Amino acid sequence: MKELEDRILRDGRVLSGNILQVGGFINQQIDTSFTRDLARKVHSLFSSSTVTKVLTIEASGIAFGFAVAEQFGIPLVFAKKSKTSNVDGAVLSAPIHSYTHGSDYTATVSAEYISPDDSVLIVDDFLANGEALRGLIKIVKDAGASVAGAAIEIEKGFQGGGDRLRKEGIRVESLAVIDSMSESGITFRR
């Protein structure tokens, strides 16, 4: 999506450690009308699919996930990164390794929010190695539901996670795919 690529080039910053800083419009300060445009694009990409729920993971997927779910007129469910006192009852969970934070955590969703008749669109702001997405796919499958696909704002294509999932038959739609990046520039996949 050209508008997203242009915005990344204009407002993004490449930091050391393969970090793309887009906190000014995506994941700490959120440009709400721009996020709405991205959500509309996701809705058009999946308009021929059955989607009954959007699933994301806290925290930076929630704003985009909300916009996408609202576009479909369906609920948003977000996985928590730890079991907290306000999640009771049976849970679905998946271990996830975060390269960004250099740590492991367990993604948790209350089992009552995903049922076997759900067709789930998984949404996140970033896709790099695909560990978070893989964990969310496990949660959907453990619930007996089906995965409609995944919609991502920015995929770090050079880390390979998206392509591995595509080879496994998951429909992964990323609004911008970065093939390479360094402090001297960013190249998008054509």
Add this chain to the structure above:
Amino acid sequence: MKELEDRILRDGRVLSGNILQVGGFINQQIDTSFTRDLARKVHSLFSSSTVTKVLTIEASGIAFGFAVAEQFGIPLVFAKKSKTSNVDGAVLSAPIHSYTHGSDYTATVSAEYISPDDSVLIVDDFLANGEALRGLIKIVKDAGASVAGAAIEIEKGFQGGGDRLRKEGIRVESLAVIDSMSESGITFRR
């Protein structure tokens, strides 16, 4: 707001430890169209105020915060509960004690996202003792910006945090204020 009170009575559950479980529509599974109705209400309450940014804290304030910010046509900023590798540069921060999780954390916002000319509406899903809200107010004031007020989905009025802030001159608008709750029932403030 009667629609919210009715929904709490219908779908909420009171758990031990003063926990109100509203995960089915507010803070793990989010009813997007209902959240939009709540955001419209907040917009109407603050329609005569100048609001340039909405500030919330991860994770469960983000969906509501996004809807409110979009309603005003302004950006959403969310404070992180820890400094992560994708927040660089100068930060604004405040120590916060969470009664829900029984722990302390530091709320952090990149300093570039709140400037002295901002008038900030603080938004959260819950207000109980007011510690999170107080921390976010400190962040806004440290930035030299002004606090337009606070908009909360559910205030646990019996914990007193909202009333203490009102006495200090902060405009706190809660869409539902619970005066008492137990497993046998919930009473709202009239």
